Amino acid sequence: MVAKKPRIVIIGAGMAGLTAANKLYVSPGSKELFELCLVEGGNRIGGRINTSEFGGDRIEMGATWIHGIGGSPIHKIAQEIHSLESEQPWEYMDGFSDEPVTIAEGGYEVNPSLVKSLSSFFNKLMDFAQGRASGDEVLSSEEIEYCKLAAKAFNISTQNGGASAKLSVGSFLRQGLEAYWESIEGHEELEGCGNWSRKLLEEAIFAIHENTQRTYTSAGDLLTLDYNAESEYRMFPGEEVTIAKGYMSIIEYIASVLPAGSIQLGRKVTKIEWQLENHHLLEMENGHDSRPVRLHFSDGSVMLADHVIVTVSLGVLKAGIQEGSGMFDPPLPSFKSEAISRLGYGVVNKLFLQLSPSSGSELGNSSKFPFLQMAFHRSDSQLRQPKVPRWMRRTASLFPIYGKSRVLLSWFAGEEALELESLEDEEIISGVSATISNFLPNSQHKVSGPVSHGEVCNGKVSPTNSVKFSKVLKSKWGTDPLFLGSYSFVAVGSGGDDLDTMAMPLPKDENYGSNASPPLQILFAGEATHRTHYSTTHGAFFSGLREANRLLQHYQCRKV
Numbered sequence: 001m002v003a004k005k006p007r008i009v010i011i012g013a014g015m016a017g018l019t020a021a022n023k024l025y026v027s028p029g030s031k032e033l034f035e036l037c038l039v040e041g042g043n044r045i046g047g048r049i050n051t052s053e054f055g056g057d058r059i060e061m062g063a064t065w066i067h068g069i070g071g072s073p074i075h076k077i078a079q080e081i082h083s084l085e086s087e088q089p090w091e092y093m094d095g096f097s098d099e100p101v102t103i104a105e106g107g108y109e110v111n112p113s114l115v116k117s118l119s120s121f122f123n124k125l126m127d128f129a130q131g132r133a134s135g136d137e138v139l140s141s142e143e144i145e146y147c148k149l150a151a152k153a154f155n156i157s158t159q160n161g162g163a164s165a166k167l168s169v170g171s172f173l174r175q176g177l178e179a180y181w182e183s184i185e186g187h188e189e190l191e192g193c194g195n196w197s198r199k200l201l202e203e204a205i206f207a208i209h210e211n212t213q214r215t216y217t218s219a220g221d222l223l224t225l226d227y228n229a230e231s232e233y234r235m236f237p238g239e240e241v242t243i244a245k246g247y248m249s250i251i252e253y254i255a256s257v258l259p260a261g262s263i264q265l266g267r268k269v270t271k272i273e274w275q276l277e278n279h280h281l282l283e284m285e286n287g288h289d290s291r292p293v294r295l296h297f298s299d300g301s302v303m304l305a306d307h308v309i310v311t312v313s314l315g316v317l318k319a320g321i322q323e324g325s326g327m328f329d330p331p332l333p334s335f336k337s338e339a340i341s342r343l344g345y346g347v348v349n350k351l352f353l354q355l356s357p358s359s360g361s362e363l364g365n366s367s368k369f370p371f372l373q374m375a376f377h378r379s380d381s382q383l384r385q386p387k388v389p390r391w392m393r394r395t396a397s398l399f400p401i402y403g404k405s406r407v408l409l410s411w412f413a414g415e416e417a418l419e420l421e422s423l424e425d426e427e428i429i430s431g432v433s434a435t436i437s438n439f440l441p442n443s444q445h446k447v448s449g450p451v452s453h454g455e456v457c458n459g460k461v462s463p464t465n466s467v468k469f470s471k472v473l474k475s476k477w478g479t480d481p482l483f484l485g486s487y488s489f490v491a492v493g494s495g496g497d498d499l500d501t502m503a504m505p506l507p508k509d510e511n512y513g514s515n516a517s518p519p520l521q522i523l524f525a526g527e528a529t530h531r532t533h534y535s536t537t538h539g540a541f542f543s544g545l546r547e548a549n550r551l552l553q554h555y556q557c558r559k560v
Contacts, residue, residue, distance in 0.1 A: 012038075016311040017038055020548040022257055045255055049537065068240060114205070170224070215348050218486050223492075336504070347478035349475045353429070370440075389435070
């Protein structure tokens with residue numbers, strides 16, 4: 001009787017799944033040791049990485065950035081395969097080459113000095129929350145004051161919730177803003193800025209940064225983002241860059257070593273049976289083909305495996321542990337399902353709009369759309385412009401994807417991101433156009449020099465209704481059944497330990513004796529299983545390596 005090779009099945013052909021497959025396949029002796037198969041429910045590889053084209057430019061529908069180039073494995077691969085240069089224009093190819101123009105609702109251009117001050121303060125608060133406020137830094141007197149205010153905000157937040165309370169990033173930021181207001185004099189009404197007070201304007205500018213942070217973290221509301229976990233999150237040093245040839249070039253390179261047929265597309269797993277009680281009976285009936293895990297697919301077919309690496313998104317796992325789902329049989333143990341439930345998982349979508357050719361003459365002599373930051377009135381204000389739709393009101397900005405591009409980009413998170421998915425193209429164009437008509441300044445209203453001390457508004461600008469769009473493109477990560485969202489975050493009530501729990505294989509019993517369940521039946525990888533690099537492509541990459549190495553080490557120890 002010839003001993004069968006262990007069969008490893010990887011579910012999901014995203015960054016984590018492909019990295020695990022790559023590692024298992026290229027490891028010395030692995031071709032003789034394992035039978036390897038990767039199944040993907042969709043009709044393409046890449047998962048939440050999906051490079052596309054729009055308006056003649058290369059864009060990313062999903063993952064966009066290499067978050068820090070110092071030590072990033074993604075950046076190293078991009079360098080090796082020469083993906084950082086391209087003759088075709090691409091999204092963010094020149095970063096943010098222009099300074100943002102900040103307009104308050106109703107068409108009032110905000111003094112850049114006020115924007116800079118509030119932006120600097122917000123960034124210091126986030127540095128404090130993320131544990132980056134170092135006593136070794138050389139700080140200006142203003143930055144020192146901001147750090148003191150941040151520390152005061154932390155103390156207030158802790159006292160309000162109790163010393164051991166689970167704090168949110170959102171509550172900390174708002175306490176910081178209150179401390180900021182306490183540190184300055186009264187907030188007078190401003191001539192030439194309609195009904196905007198300085199305090200309302202500062203709050204609206206602060207909200208621009210809060211809304212940007214929502215897209216960074218995928219937390220639809222920063223009140224759900226855990227404060228204590230922020231300091232555990234790690235970024236690589238150095239600049240953040242995009243990939244000229246597209247993120248899919250990395251995916252294609254990682255997948256290129258796998259033999260033809262090892263990736264099966266259109267194979268959606270509907271149930272994972274593990275710890276089969278009749279495993280030994282199956283072995284008697286099926287001989288060499290018996291294995292402890294049985295995968296059921298949407299087409300009714302079945303595949304047996306010794307080990308399954310599950311790389312589906314946290315959103316799919318959340319749906320899979322709901323009563324009646326039946327994704328896992330038996331259901332996952334409570335320690336695993338509770339971690340899945342506690343962790344946060346949000347929706348972030350991108351909206352691309354192509355300017356019509358007739359819009360060129362309306363954008364000033366440079367024929368460039370500005371990097372537009374939008375300061376909206378708060379939700380309870382009677383001053384909100386009725387034509388601006390609700391789903392636009394927590395959008396921070398609208399800007400060209402690079403300096404001379406005629407493709408504009410705006411980011412959405414949370415409820416607004418989900419609502420965007422349900423809108424028709426005509427509704428989107430109408431809503432964005434109505435918003436621009438209330439915000440976009442004509443070229444003669446651009447800031448040309450410093451504004452005198454104390455002024456926070458440069459006066460009202462002339463709105464324009466002449467900017468037109470020829471087509472739109474949006475991502476739909478929230479309603480895609482293969483993802484059900486974008487990426488994970490640590491929610492209030494969860495923590496880093498939950499991320500570690502996500503990475504634990506099943507069954508938990510490590511007794512490999514003859515009476516024990518077969519080990520390492522289900523392994524878990526993906527960005528939501530990495531304690532310090534969750535929500536990133538490199539976190540997914542590391543997790544794929546981790547699970548591949550777990551299996552390699554297991555079999556080397558058994559000397560198979």
